[in-house]
Amino acid sequence: xxxxxxxxxxxxxxxxxxxxxxxxxxxxxxxxxxxxxxxxxxxxxxxxxxxxxxxxxxxxxxxxxxxxxxxxxxxxxxxxxxxxxxxxxxxxxxxxxx
Amino acid sequence: xxxxxxxxxxxxxxxxxxxxxxxxxxxxxxxxxxxxxxxxxxxxxxxxxxxxxxxxxxxxxxxxxxxxxxxxxxxxxxxxxxxxxxxxxxxxxxxxxxxxxxxxxxxxxxxxxxxxxxxxxxxxxxxxxxxxxxxxxxxxxxxxxxxxxxxxxxxxxxxxxxxxxxxxxxxxxxxxxxxxxxxxxxxxxxxxxxxxxxxxxxxxxxxxxxxxxxxxxxxxxxxxxxxxxxxxxxxxxxxxxxxxxxxxxxxxxxxxxxxxxxxxxxxxxxxxxxxxxxxxxxxxxxxxxxxxxxxxxxxxxxxxxxxxxxxxxxxxxxxxxxxxxxxxxxxxxxxxxxxxxxxxxxxxxxxxxxxxxxxxxxxxxxxxxxxxxxxxxxxxxxxxxxxxxxxx
Numbered sequence: 256x257x258x259x260x261x262x263x264x265x266x267x268x269x270x271x272x273x274x275x276x277x278x279x280x281x282x283x284x285x286x287x288x289x290x291x292x293x294x295x296x297x298x299x300x301x302x303x304x305x306x307x308x309x310x311x312x313x314x315x316x317x318x319x320x321x322x323x324x325x326x327x328x329x330x331x332x333x334x335x336x337x338x339x340x341x342x343x344x345x346x347x348x349x350x351x352x353x
Numbered sequence: 354x355x356x357x358x359x360x361x362x363x364x365x366x367x368x369x370x371x372x373x374x375x376x377x378x379x380x381x382x383x384x385x386x387x388x389x390x391x392x393x394x395x396x397x398x399x400x401x402x403x404x405x406x407x408x409x410x411x412x413x414x415x416x417x418x419x420x421x422x423x424x425x426x427x428x429x430x431x432x433x434x435x436x437x438x439x440x441x442x443x444x445x446x447x448x449x450x451x452x453x454x455x456x457x458x459x460x461x462x463x464x465x466x467x468x469x470x471x472x473x474x475x476x477x478x479x480x481x482x483x484x485x486x487x488x489x490x491x492x493x494x495x496x497x498x499x500x501x502x503x504x505x506x507x508x509x510x511x512x513x514x515x516x517x518x519x520x521x522x523x524x525x526x527x528x529x530x531x532x533x534x535x536x537x538x539x540x541x542x543x544x545x546x547x548x549x550x551x552x553x554x555x556x557x558x559x560x561x562x563x564x565x566x567x568x569x570x571x572x573x574x575x576x577x578x579x580x581x582x583x584x585x586x587x588x589x590x591x592x593x594x595x596x597x598x599x600x601x602x603x604x605x606x607x608x609x610x611x612x613x614x615x616x617x618x619x620x621x622x623x624x625x626x627x628x629x630x631x632x633x634x635x636x637x638x639x640x641x642x643x644x645x646x647x648x649x650x651x652x653x654x655x656x657x658x659x660x661x662x663x664x665x666x667x668x669x670x671x672x673x674x675x676x677x678x679x680x681x682x683x684x685x686x687x688x689x690x691x692x693x694x695x696x697x698x699x700x701x702x703x704x705x706x707x708x709x710x711x712x713x714x715x716x717x718x719x720x721x722x723x724x725x726x727x728x729x730x731x732x733x734x735x736x737x738x739x740x741x742x743x744x745x
Contacts, residue, residue: 264388264413268429297444298432303414306448314412349413 257288258343264302265346271298274343283338285317286329303346318345358423360404362391365490367406369424372729376706376720380731385427386418393695393738395482396423400489401742405416405508407479407494415478417446417508429507438631441721445510449476449494452515457686461517464498465527474498474518474546481695483538487545494558495535499526499552514564519612522569522586523660526555529589529608530654536694537593541600549603549618551657554589555606566678570618574607591634592694596643604646604673606636606694611648624673629660635697639722640705644672647699647707647723651690658689666709668723682726683717690715695738702743710736 258301259275266272268316277291286309293300304311309329316325320334320342355374361367366384387392389408397403406418406427418427426435430446451474466472477497489505500518526533534553541547546563549570556571566729574588589608596602605612605621610631612621625631630650648667652660659665663686666679690713700706707723710716716732719726734736 262412264410264517267387268413283413291726293444298416298429300432300446302416307450312412312414 256340257283257291257337258347259288259292260343262346262348264348265299268298270300271296276340281333284329284330285324285327285331285333285344286336288333314349315324316347316349318347319343355702356551356674356744356745357576357702358396358401360394360396360406360408360716360738360740360742361710361733362695362738363710363714363734364390364734367391367394367408367732368733370729371446376700376718379568381730383426384734386416388415390478391737394739395480395484395740396742397484397489397492398486399484401613401744403484403507405482405484405492407480407482414474415447415449417479417511418510419446425673426574430506434468438518442672446508449496450497450510450513451476451500451518451634452513454515456743459564460638462523464523464533465525467528471524474500474523476500479530480534480536483536483540486540486542493538493540495538496551497532497534498528499533499555500533501538501550503564514560514648516560516565517558517567520558520567520569522555525584525586526552527587529553534597539593539595539600539692542597543600547600547617549593549595551590551593551605553591554608555586555626556588557590557593557603557618561573571615571621572619573614573623574612575610575620576608577728578608581656583598592636594636594638594646598639599643600643602643602672604636604638606648608632608654611636611673624669626674626676628667629665633692635692635696636728637684637697637699637707639707640699641703642670642705645670645722647697648676649692649697649709649737657691662687662689664688664690664711666707666723679719679723679726681724682719682728693737695740696736698739698741700743706741708739708741711737 256276359370366387368383372379374411392407394406402423403419408416420427463471479494481495483493494502501514537551540550552555558567560567575582576588590605601617603614611625613624664683690711697709704721707719712735716729
């Protein structure tokens, strides 16, 4: 199972507590995780990536295994630790405010 | 038993305030959608339990929420949890995509940017939701960057009425301080094909064919911030209001100037009269007196607070020009809040109730047409919008 951590506002919107666990078919990538996430939680469509371009929204970032993966191509395979569920894939709202 | 329900949108969530017909004691529900910006909420005139809300965030974009029980529970239309998805669900309740198809409008073009250069159209958020007068599933949405969308399936999908941007004057539209927003939508109760809209800063437009074609209705407006102060478009209209019994009579609060039209916007004349300042944002009409109108004068476009630190609603019983200050129950010293364009509303009880919210988080109400005011709540986040539903 793939583990995904959502920011608070998206957990509220999706009505979930804590981490989300997903079955992802095929190669585990940003795109395949987000496809699976949006299939299970349709209300999240358009909130992480654009409806039309499928590009990451500007104030959203993707982290895993202490790496910033935000600028990796969406079809790049993610680290094995994400694939095995050892580490979560984090969707993060860019820091702002104080 | 009659009552009223106030739908309050704020910078950090939505609140629903309810009272019986006396409008003395209020119950407060919320925050709904805590932490999100709620630019606007509005109920369907055809089904008062059907509510729509525009929820947005600089991080996560636009979300549309719908309630079928008067605000007790909410859902994203068509966005429920799917347990056994077959293929990707087609959830489009927050998908606002400009229509660039040749049959419907012009290719996506550019508008004027703050510095006078051209800038591409970019969707940012829904400013205003206007449910149909007769069909709970039909709603119009005014968005930033300025365009008009419509749903006919209860908010599940939205489609642009592209003839507005297709008018051809788009390159001369420009953003105001709050962005280039379509903020006012007035549906003519006597003619289902006639709609008025207003854009900051483009001006007012009207369609007479249900939204297919539009034309600017800005004759008589004068805006000194434009090279040609009387140009066809480019005016920063802040709000338009009408009384349902007289849809050809329109009242406008412009960036500066309070204006009036008696011919459905064909021409406008100034009715600022003895106002202490004619800058402001909201304008509204008494529910039972079509010549009684309300504004909240703000000192200037650079200061955005009431003159002399006194929060005063001004009422004209003569359709403009002659104005009286309404002050009882409102702070008359050290008050430096603003009242935004969508943050005033009237109920249809007798006497008429008038409500407005401030950027300081207060929502004030008057159960007697503005003679006396009381704070319903004092400490909400900055109020963006106030709508009232009269429940019978």
